[in-house]
Amino acid sequence: MRVLGVDPGLTRCGLGVVDVAASRQATLVGVGVVGSSHELSLEARLLVIAEAVDQWLDAFKPDVLAIERVFAQTNLSTVMGVAQVSGVVMVAAARRGIPVAMHTPSEVKAAVTGNGRADKAHVTAMVTRLLRLDEPPRPADAADALALAIAHAWRSGASFASGSQSTTAAQQLWREAERKSKVTKNKEAPGATWH
Amino acid sequence: MRVLGVDPGLTRCGLGVVDVAASRQATLVGVGVVGSSHELSLEARLLVIAEAVDQWLDAFKPDVLAIERVFAQTNLSTVMGVAQVSGVVMVAAARRGIPVAMHTPSEVKAAVTGNGRADKAHVTAMVTRLLRLDEPPRPADAADALALAIAHAWRSGASFASGSQSTTAAQQLWREAERKSKVTKNKEAPGATWH
Numbered sequence: 340m341r342v343l344g345v346d347p348g349l350t351r352c353g354l355g356v357v358d359v360a361a362s363r364q365a366t367l368v369g370v371g372v373v374g375s376s377h378e379l380s381l382e383a384r385l386l387v388i389a390e391a392v393d394q395w396l397d398a399f400k401p402d403v404l405a406i407e408r409v410f411a412q413t414n415l416s417t418v419m420g421v422a423q424v425s426g427v428v429m430v431a432a433a434r435r436g437i438p439v440a441m442h443t444p445s446e447v448k449a450a451v452t453g454n455g456r457a458d459k460a461h462v463t464a465m466v467t468r469l470l471r472l473d474e475p476p477r478p479a480d481a482a483d484a485l486a487l488a489i490a491h492a493w494r495s496g497a498s499f500a501s502g503s504q505s506t507t508a509a510q511q512l513w514r515e516a517e518r519k520s521k522v523t524k525n526k527e528a529p530g531a532t533w534h
Numbered sequence: 535m536r537v538l539g540v541d542p543g544l545t546r547c548g549l550g551v552v553d554v555a556a557s558r559q560a561t562l563v564g565v566g567v568v569g570s571s572h573e574l575s576l577e578a579r580l581l582v583i584a585e586a587v588d589q590w591l592d593a594f595k596p597d598v599l600a601i602e603r604v605f606a607q608t609n610l611s612t613v614m615g616v617a618q619v620s621g622v623v624m625v626a627a628a629r630r631g632i633p634v635a636m637h638t639p640s641e642v643k644a645a646v647t648g649n650g651r652a653d654k655a656h657v658t659a660m661v662t663r664l665l666r667l668d669e670p671p672r673p674a675d676a677a678d679a680l681a682l683a684i685a686h687a688w689r690s691g692a693s694f695a696s697g698s699q700s701t702t703a704a705q706q707l708w709r710e711a712e713r714k715s716k717v718t719k720n721k722e723a724p725g726a727t728w729h
Contacts, residue, residue, distance in 0.1 A: 381636075385621055386628035409614060419604060419617050426580055426618025427625050433581035441576075 340495075341368065343401035344488030345392070345428050346481070347409070349381075349420035350374055352388050352428075355484035356399045357470070359492035367470045369399055370481045381420075385427050392431045404432040405491035407483075408441040440491050447483070450490035462486050535690075536563065538596035539683030540587070540623050541676070542604070544576075544615035545569055547583050547623075548679035551594045552665070554687035562665045564594055565680060567673045576615075580622050587626045599627040600686035602678075603636040635686050642678075645685035657681050 346353035356368040373391035375384035396404070406428055409421050432439050445455035452465045463482040467475045469489055476482055541548035551563040568586035570579035591599070601623055604616050627634050640650035647660045658677040662670045664684055671677055 380634070382624040382628040382634040385625045389625045389629075419613075422614050422617030423621025423624070426621035429577040429618070430580045430584045430622050430625075433577040434584075439575070439577040 340403070340492050341399065341401045342488040342491050343395060343399060343404045344484040344486070344491065345404060345406045345425075346483040346487060347407060347421050347424040347428055348417070349384055349388070349424055350377070351480055352391070352424055353478075353481040353484035354391070354395055355476075355481055355486075355488050356395070356401060357485060357488040357492070359489065363493060363496075365469050365489045365492065367472065367476065367485070369395070370476050370478075370485060371395075372478045372481050381423075385423060388424055389427045389431060392428050396431055396435055396437065401437060403438050403440055403491065403495075404428070405440045405442060405487050407447070407487060408443045410443075440495065442487060442490055442494065446494065447486050447490040450493050451486045459483075535598070535687050536594065536596045537683040537686050538590060538594060538599045539679040539681070539686065540599060540601045540620075541678040541682060542602060542616050542619040542623055543612070544579055544583070544619055545572070546675055547586070547619055548673075548676040549586070549590055550671075550676055550679035550681075550683050551590070551596060552680060552683040552687070554684065558688060558691075560664050560684045560687065562667065562671065562680070564590070565671050565673075565676045566590075567676050576618075580618060583619055584622045584626060587623050591626055591630055591632065596632060598633050598635055598686065598690075599623070600635045600637060600682050602642070602682060603638045605638075635690065637682060637685055637689065641689065642681050642685040645688050646681045654678075 340359050342357055342359065344353075344355045344357070346355075351372050351374045353372050355370045358366045358368055360366075373388055375387040379387070406425055409418065409425055429439050442450075448457040448462060449455040451457075451469070452461050454461070457465075459482075463475050463479065466482045466485045466489065470476070470485065476485055535554050537552055537554065539548075539550045539552070541550075546567050546569045548567050550565045553561045553563055555561070568583055570582040574582070601620055604613065604620055624634050637645075643652040643657055644650040646652075646664070647656050649656070652660075654677075658670050658674065661677045661680045661684065665671070665680065671680055
């Protein structure tokens with residue numbers, strides 16, 4: 340399963356592509372950040388991001404696009420821009436028939452670290468480890484997009500083959516994280532994240 | 535000047551096209567509402583609206599797209615959907631090189647009725663009168679999109695020829711509204727609305 344994770348933002352929009360095998364092992368395919376200048380008009384900034392997302396979707400052909408679920412309660416100064424970007428990103432996927440999944444930040448943190456309130460350094464360290472990288476992914480603020488992509492693949496585990504014989508290190512990490520996440524309170528949103 | 539006014543919404547998105555002459559007289563060109571069902575996924579709903587806006591832009595070729603400025607402080611239950619739709623609409627214009635202008639609801643009400651806190655019935659009555667219609671535009675909830683388009687043309691008056699000799703009824707309405715709007719407190723946003 341190939342997942343494009345998108346951490347939406349007007350100034351910096353993180354993009355991360357991972358392939359996740361039936362063993363649950365995740366491999367880095369692509370990572371980047373597309374930004375737009377404050378000096379541009381809002382519609383020009385949105386267009387910069389729209390065109391980048393179009394290119395990533397066409398280049399990497401993901402099976403699914405995973406995007407952070409945005410809440411009106413979050414940081415009021417940036418939430419409108421984040422919501423506008425998320426709308427643009429979702430339409431780009433929809434135009435190509437690529438399904439969109441949304442996950443909250445705490446769901447992503449819980450899936451990747453076992454702690455729904457993990458800090459950024461912890462998330463980045465786990466992403467680095469899970470993708471078997473020698474050093475943290477660059478640009479640094481794209482780690483959240485990779486975490487989102489990994490978390491999506493793991494949370495939608497039903498699409499993986501079951502009953503595999505061997506247990507990889509990633510699987511062990513996953514099972515441990517999953518076990519812990521079940522007792523982590525999610526303060527942000529109820530229930531399922533597929534819509 | 536031809537203006538496409540967009541009143542963004544996920545369930546119902548109002549679209550109104552008006553031509554505004556140098557005399558400031560406004561003429562109805564097109565009006566409609568595009569809606570999307572709650573039963574669709576969010577990305578599918580956004581795509582329905584994106585495709586409709588694409589069609590309106592290509593069919594009517596407006597000089598400018600005017601859209602309601604959205605605030606995070608507004609109705610929390612719908613604001614995220616409204617912001618997502620507004621992002622999609624702005625990108626559609628930007629892809630075609632059509633400038634986007636944003637106006638707050640109170641700016642629109644002040645421009646059209648002379649009262650920044652006018653109710654819906656008052657706005658609809660003024661839109662009907664200004665467009666010289668025999669009855670209110672249908673669908674009813676598209677009146678706000680028409681008001682936005684008229685307000686944009688009037689507020690960006692610098693692009694009109696000045697020094698015209700005659701004063702039309704619409705001009706009189708406009709000057710009265712403009713005079714009143716200058717003493718109307720705008721609680722929603724400061725300063726200019728072009729960005």
